[in-house]
Amino acid sequence: xKTNQTVNCVNIAYIxxxxxxxxxxxxxxxxxxxxxxxxxPNGTQIPYVSGxxxxxxxxxxxxxxxxxxxxxxxxxxxxxxxxxFTSGEPNLYLDDDxxxxxxxxxxxxxxxxxxxxxxxxxxxxxxxxxxxLGTKSKEQTGGDVAAGGNIFETEIYYNYFRVNILVELDRLxxxxxxxxxxxxxxxxxxxxxxxxxxxLVYLLKALSHIWGxxxxxxxLTDMSPxxxxxTFQNTKSPIFLETLTVTENEKxxxxxxxxxxxxxxxxxxxQFLGIQSGIFKNDIDIAKLPxxxxxxxxxxxxxxxxxxxxx
Numbered sequence: 001x002k003t004n005q006t007v008n009c010v011n012i013a014y015i016x017x018x019x020x021x022x023x024x025x026x027x028x029x030x031x032x033x034x035x036x037x038x039x040x041p042n043g044t045q046i047p048y049v050s051g052x053x054x055x056x057x058x059x060x061x062x063x064x065x066x067x068x069x070x071x072x073x074x075x076x077x078x079x080x081x082x083x084x085f086t087s088g089e090p091n092l093y094l095d096d097d098x099x100x101x102x103x104x105x106x107x108x109x110x111x112x113x114x115x116x117x118x119x120x121x122x123x124x125x126x127x128x129x130x131x132x133l134g135t136k137s138k139e140q141t142g143g144d145v146a147a148g149g150n151i152f153e154t155e156i157y158y159n160y161f162r163v164n165i166l167v168e169l170d171r172l173x174x175x176x177x178x179x180x181x182x183x184x185x186x187x188x189x190x191x192x193x194x195x196x197x198x199x200l201v202y203l204l205k206a207l208s209h210i211w212g213x214x215x216x217x218x219x220l221t222d223m224s225p226x227x228x229x230x231t232f233q234n235t236k237s238p239i240f241l242e243t244l245t246v247t248e249n250e251k252x253x254x255x256x257x258x259x260x261x262x263x264x265x266x267x268x269x270x271q272f273l274g275i276q277s278g279i280f281k282n283d284i285d286i287a288k289l290p291x292x293x294x295x296x297x298x299x300x301x302x303x304x305x306x307x308x309x310x311x
Contacts (some may be wrong), residue, residue, distance in 0.1 A: 004303055006234040007269050007311060010167040010200070013208065013240030014225035015160055015252070016121070017279055021221040022132070022156045023121075023213030024049040033154045033215075037127055044126045049223075051118035053213065054163065055099050057223060061206035063095065070094040070202075072101075076268050088112070090175055091188045091265065094199055097173060112179040115171045116203065121163040121223075124246050128194075132156045132219070154215060160226075162244040166236065167203065169311045172196050193310065200306050204230075208299045225250055225302040227286075228274035230302045232309070235267040254289055261290065270305055274298025 024047075026034045037045040062071060070123065072086035072093035085105070092159055100114035129150035136150040173191030179190055191199075210223045230242055243260050245253040261271065274295040275286055286292070 006171045006297060007232045007309060008168070009233050009236045011229075011231045011233055011237070012165040012167070012204075013163070013229045013231075013238075013244060014207075015124075015162050015227040015244050015303075016223050017160050017226050018221050018223075019158055020046065020132075020156055021159075021213065021219055022154050022215045023047075023221055023223070024053045025214045031150075031152045032131070033152070035127070035155045036156065037120075041307040046125065047127050047159060047215065048123035049161060049163075051120050053212075054118050054121060054165075054223075055114070055116070057210050057212040058140045058203070059099065060212055061210050064204060065202070065205065067094065067202065071139045072096045078184050086276050087263055088179075088181065089184075090173075090179065091184075091191065094202060095274075097191075098167075098199060098203060099154040106180060110179055110181070112175075115168050117168070117238075119164040119241060123157065123159040123161050123166075125159050125248070127157055130156050134218075143277040154219075156219065160250075161223075162240075164241040165207070165246045166238045167200065168236065169196075169200070172199060172311070195308050196311060197309060200309075203302050204299055204303055204306070206294065209237055225274065225295055226276040226279045228272075229257070229300065230272040231264075232270040232305065233264075233267045234269055237264070237267065239264045240266075246280065248282060252280040252286055254282070254285050257289060272298045272302045272305070 020033055024036045026036045035047050036050060037047050059071065069124050070093060072089065072095050074084050074086055086096055086101045087093060088096060088101045088103045088110060094110065098116045100112045102111040117311045131153045134152050173196040175186040175188050208224065211221060212223060213221050231239065239260050243256050245256060273289055273292045274297065275292055276295050277283055280286060
């Protein structure tokens, strides 16, 4: 095992499950709210949750953790058709540092590519065209109740989703002049090690209890990990990106996980695996994975490792 001085990234891969959800919407078709989907070569469609949506949920989790003062103010674009933007001060704000920004306004054109690279959360099973039927009742407004309210539908699914997040530790808390405002160019020093560690811990804590997405008032959805793999690596590579799978009888593919860990042992400095028991149908096979813990213990031990990390 090498020293953790060589660690330059953290790879966080996990599977979450939704028994009935509609996490990330697409275009509305008539009175039907659709979900985002991708089409496979054989014509099958599978749902997904965009990386942008996941980052939104991370930012929301930070607010719920009481970190609002550490988050950048969202500002309105000068033009109505423009895109809202944050302050763009990564030395001051957690989200500007980890999630990046783009600012295009009068006198200021700068951007920071996200330190936290996020894949889409891709559904592991096809979309089955399931829909939730709802009505906008007139009972409380004195309308014609017998005629019924306006009917609407929402695409929904039962599915497992996999997601991969790669954190570039050598960029966390380190700022380039082209990312900074004109007034700050050449004046902002990298954050100290303790501040960098704290920001990474905030990310891990947010992911440990992440929830959200669309239609939460009636389709409450948990997006937190049910299987979790955190690897501290000396080479930037999203090693689990296409690997995590679940069979149609809802068994986690443990062989593929073992192959990834073994095949990448030369770049993995430290690994933490976690599982929520009772979710997958092969707990006995899953228990054979190396150093497996429950989800929260895996997060806790990863945070302890971060607190001793040098970067």
